[in-house]
Amino acid sequence: MRLRTILPAVLAVLTLAGITACGDVGQPVDLARVNEAQRPLPQNAGEPEPVDDEPAPDCGDPTASLRPNSDISAGSTMAKIRERGYLIAGIDQNTYLFGFRNPNTGQMEGFDIDVTRAIANALLGDPNKVQFRALTSAQRVPALQDGDVDIVARTMTMTCGRWQDINFSSEYYTAGQRLLVNANSRAESLEDLRGRNVCSAKGSTSIDRIAEAGGKPLQVDNWSDCLVVLQQGQVAGVTTDDSILAGMAAQDPNTKIVGPRFSTEPYGIGIPKENEDMVRYVNSVLDDFRGGEWARSYGRWLSELGAPPRPPAPKYQD
Amino acid sequence: MGQPQQDPLRGDQAAAGPEGPGDGASASGVAWLLALPKAIARRLRDSAATSPGRLTMIGVGLVVLAMIAGIVGTIVAQDKRDVVTNLTDYREPLSSAAQQIYGSLSEADASAATAFLNGGIEPDSLRSSYELNIARAGAALSKATSDQGATSEADLMVKTLATQLPVYTGLVETARTYNRQGFPAGAAYLREASALMSEEILPAARKLYQIDSAELSEQQDEANAFPWVMAIFGIGLLVALIATQRYLTRRTNRVINKGLLVATIAVGIAVLWGTGAMLTQAILVNDGREHGSNQADVLSRARIAALEGRANETMTLVSRGEGDAFQKNFDAARKRLVGADGNGGLLAEARGLAEGAEHADDVRAATENAKLWLQRHQQMRKLDQEGDYEQAQQLAVGAEEQSVATAFRKLDESLQRGISAGRQEFRAGTVYGGRALLLLAPGMTLLALVAAGGVAVGIQERLREYR
Incomplete structure (x- = not known):
């Protein structure tokens, strides 16, 4: 009798004790928790490594080159290129308007490419006898030093530092550094982007000025990678030569170039240090190029930058 | 709490029978419980002193041992069969899915x-x-996601794949739109997509494949392990039965006890069947591993190396x-595939494994096609x-018979044929191995029951002689 009455009571007590014993029921179980999505970055993008800033020795006027000479003597660099049958040119295949691969045709096009083809035409009688080697900004000087390329025509600023390692032709285009931002940005200058990420290419003259203005530089291999990180929202602006920025603005109407030019960037064609004959030869080609082709090429690619200015006058060291 | 519970306990004890130890009757229930083992031991000692008592004890012991051996045998046999079935239905498909993820993604890129x-x-x-x-790749990934027993590392790889794949396709579509605009x-977007693929997605897929194929290998080891516990119980029971029979023969001068004989035969059959079936299964599963899954693994790794080489070849242009x-x-990929001298690497390993096998032709074809591809x-x-x-590009991607693309396609096809053949061999060996265990689990139960019954009947028969 007692057993029958007590047992259910005991069981009820035990059950209740079980329910209440642990108190806290814990959190619902989340099988997959992701708190932040990782945005993709272009290959090799990152913060620049600090470089020891050795001030370049003063070389006088960096735009002064060697006097032109169109003679091709036996054994000269030009004769060797003729023997080979084609010119090897270091170019950019990613910078719209200056040097890029037209995805619709697969052909290389742009202002720098026109200059390159003019040199090939003069030397070999055919503007198509060029082997294009795509280079990143940082690869330009090493490629010339190693003799991998005959010339580099790739938005290359003539500086005293670079004159140490390579030769330059006479100036064929004058650019200036400016800033590209999203169309809705209120920034007017690099200083307005203090503390924010700004993109520039590795090994370019532009990247040093970002940190000088208080911005955080993000360096990439190619200029078009800068447009990618701007579109992906990883930088607030891109700073480099207005000629390159114009190509980005042309590809994305939601961007704009702001502020005045805050530097002058004379473009020259890079040539290996030892090939002075080639420098003189290229300068003679450029003299012809400035005649009429320069304006035609400018009109074809750079008309968005305004009416064609006069081509920069060549300067020589002597 | 203590007081009300004492009464039912005492009631139970009273109901359990008058045989309760005398000294416990007046003490509390707890004291009785504590005294129980001692009391039992004493009673057992008392019984063992008499022949019928000893015989009863031997009988009970043998029946209990037979039941335990039967349970162990049944569980081990069932478990073995589960492990083998798991190999073909779950582990191998998973490692194959991981290989497919890598292959498909690499080809897409x-x-x-x-x-x-x-x-x-x-x-x-x-x-x-x-x-x-x-x-x-998406379909194979959804299979990889279903791996319940995944290690946390495999889980992380699957997560990387699942979260980065949509990002990759997004970048490719952006690239496509810009390309069409000229x-x-x-x-730039395509380069970014390719970098994401080769730096994050493909390494995760490769790691996942490594984890899954190591897991497969481990499970194959488990399937082929000798069932020691089962063997010890079976042989122990057999020895006990024979010893009992000899004891009885000495005691009663009767040569044969039918019940015990039946029990001995049943246990003998169980031991022979169990060992034979499991050895056969181990040999077959091992055959499927050596000629099947190992081959598929080497060829899968060769395919991964070849695809990596192809992707980089295209990106060079x-x-x-x-x-x-x-x-x-x-x-680096070429070296993995054919070795530094062109005659080594994974393909040489595959040739070694394939010697004399049916798919040796596929492996030979893969070797030839790899040579052709590298030549072009x-x-x-x-x-x-x-x-x-322009010419280089045409040669690289053109659909002509003499293009690099065609040579690579041939290589990939022969590798895939070899992988399929390896998987088939694996499946054949493993499924036959599983069939060797057919009915083993219920058989173990049945034979244990027969043995227990035989012991009970046999001992009963002898006990009757004492009455």
């Missing part, structure tokens, strides 16, 4: 890059190939020599280095 190289409007075949491979930003990282990656790769590089980019 190569298709996207090739479409870019072609210029203009992308050929429909390349677009279809891209879409198909992304769909295949802007070089498309190439897309990048037009921008950094020689792609060429270096190509050389050299031609293509030579053209590019001599400045004939």
Whole structure:
């Protein structure tokens, strides 16, 4: 009798004790928790490594080159290129308007490419006898030093530092550094982007000025990678030569170039240090190029930058 | 709490029978419980002193042992069969799915890059190939996600794949849109997509494959392990039965006890059947491993190396020599595939494994096709280095019979045939191995019951003689 009455009571007590014993029921179980999505970055993008800033020795006027000479003597660099049958040119295949691969045709096009083809035409009688080697900004000087390329025509600023390692032709285009931002940005200058990420290419003259203005530089291999990180929202602006920025603005109407030019960037064609004959030869080609082709090429690619200015006058060291 | 419970306990004890130990009757229930083992031991000692008592004890002991051996045998046999079935139905498909993820993604990436190289409007075949491979990768990924027993590392790899794949496809579509507009930003997006693929997605897929194939190997070890516990119980029971029979023979001068004889025969059958079936199973599963899954593994790794080489070969052209990282990656992949001298590497390993097997032809074809591909790769590089980019590009991606693309397709097809053949061999060995265990589990139960019954009947018979 007692057993029958007590047992259910005991069981009820035990059950209740079980329910209440642990108190806290814990959190619902989340099988997959992701708190932040990782945005993709272009290959090799990152913060620049600090470089020891050795001030370049003063070389006088960096735009002064060697006097032109169109003679091709036996054994000269030009004769060797003729023997080979084609010119090897270091170019950019990613910078719209200056040097890029037209995805619709697969052909290389742009202002720098026109200059390159003019040199090939003069030397070999055919503007198509060029082997294009795509280079990143940082690869330009090493490629010339190693003799991998005959010339580099790739938005290359003539500086005293670079004159140490390579030769330059006479100036064929004058650019200036400016800033590209999203169309809705209120920034007017690099200083307005203090503390924010700004993109520039590795090994370019532009990247040093970002940190000088208080911005955080993000360096990439190619200029078009800068447009990618701007579109992906990883930088607030891109700073480099207005000629390159114009190509980005042309590809994305939601961007704009702001502020005045805050530097002058004379473009020259890079040539290996030892090939002075080639420098003189290229300068003679450029003299012809400035005649009429320069304006035609400018009109074809750079008309968005305004009416064609006069081509920069060549300067020589002597 | 203590007081009310004492009464029912005492009531139970009273109901349990009058045999309760005398000294416990007046004490509390707890004291009785504590005294129980001692009391039992004493009673057992008392019984063992008499012949019928001892006989009863031996009988009970044997029946209990037979039941335990039966349970152990049944569980081990069932477990073994589960492990073997698991190999074909779950573990191997998972490792194959991981290999498919890598293959499909790598092919999708190569298709996207090739479409870019072609210029203009992308050929429909390349677009279809891209879409198909992304769909295949997604389907294989959903299978990999279902791996319940996944290690946390495998889990992390699957998570990387699942979260980055949509990002990758997004970048490819952006690249496509810009390409159609004629802007070089498309190439930039494509490079970014390719970097994401080769730096994050493919390494995760490769790691997942490694984890899954190691897991498969481990499970094969488990399937082939000798069932020691089962053997010890079976043989122990057999020895006990024979000893009992000898004891009885000495005691009663009767040579044969039918019940015990039946029990001995049943246990003998169980031991022979169990060992025989499991040895057969181990041999067959091992055969499926050596000629099947090992082969598929080596060929899968060879395919991964080949696809990696192909992707880098294409990117070398897309990048037009921008950094020689792609060429270096190509050389590394080539070395993995055919070794430094062109006659080693994974393909040589596969040839060694395939000797005398049915799929030896596929492996030989793969070797030949790899040679052809690498030869044409050299031609293509030579053209590019001599400045004939257009020709090099045509040779690399064209659909002509003599193109690099065609040679690579042939290589990939022969590798895939070899992988399928290896998987088939694996399946045959493992399924036959599983069949060797057919009915073993219920058989063990049945034989244990027969043995227990035989012991009970046999001992009962002898006990009757004492009455």
